[in-house]
Amino acid sequence: MKTESSVSNGILHVALSGDLIGSPDTQQLLHSVDEHLGESVMLCAIDLSGVRYINSTGIGVLVSLLTKFRSRGGELVLINPADHPKKMLALTKLNAIFTVAESESAATELLKTPH
Template identity: 80%
Template sequence: MKTDSAVQNGILFVRLSGDLIGSPDTQQLLQSVDQHLGEELLHCAVDLSGIRYINSTGIGVLVSLLTKFRSRGGELVLINPADHPRKMLALTKLNAIFSVADDEAAAAQLLKTA
């Protein structure tokens, strides 16, 4: 899995590609987000359009990220999940928990109103 992150207008944008299935990649993602949390960020948008496959560990990572931001009074939005992640979110009924946006601009708008 490849991870790219940037802060824009007080929002942490994380772009993921490949397979979100655990092991060192997910630990690196969590550590990267933790470093940004030290910057007092409250909002995060995770772009899942490049994720081909996600398993239960990957779902757990997304829930962990959501919990990190919500426990600080913030919010996390998923951007344009690809087909398999979208199906997994529906299967686990987490599509009712996560906010989903079509693109970065829509995610930023959702986070501004959160």
């Protein structure tokens, strides 16, 4: 799995590609997000359009990240999940928990709207 992250306008943008299936990739992702949380970033957009496959470990990491942001009063939005991740979110009924946006600009708009 490949992870790219950047912060702009107070939003952590993370783009994932490949398979989200466990260590060491998930540990790298969690570490990267933790570093940005130290910078008091409260909002996160994770682009899943490049993720081909996700298993229960990958789902667990996404839930963990959502919990990290929400417990700090922030929010996390998933962007355009590819077919398999979208099916896994529906199968686990987590599509009712996560906010999903169709594009990065839509995610930014959702995150910037006061809740």
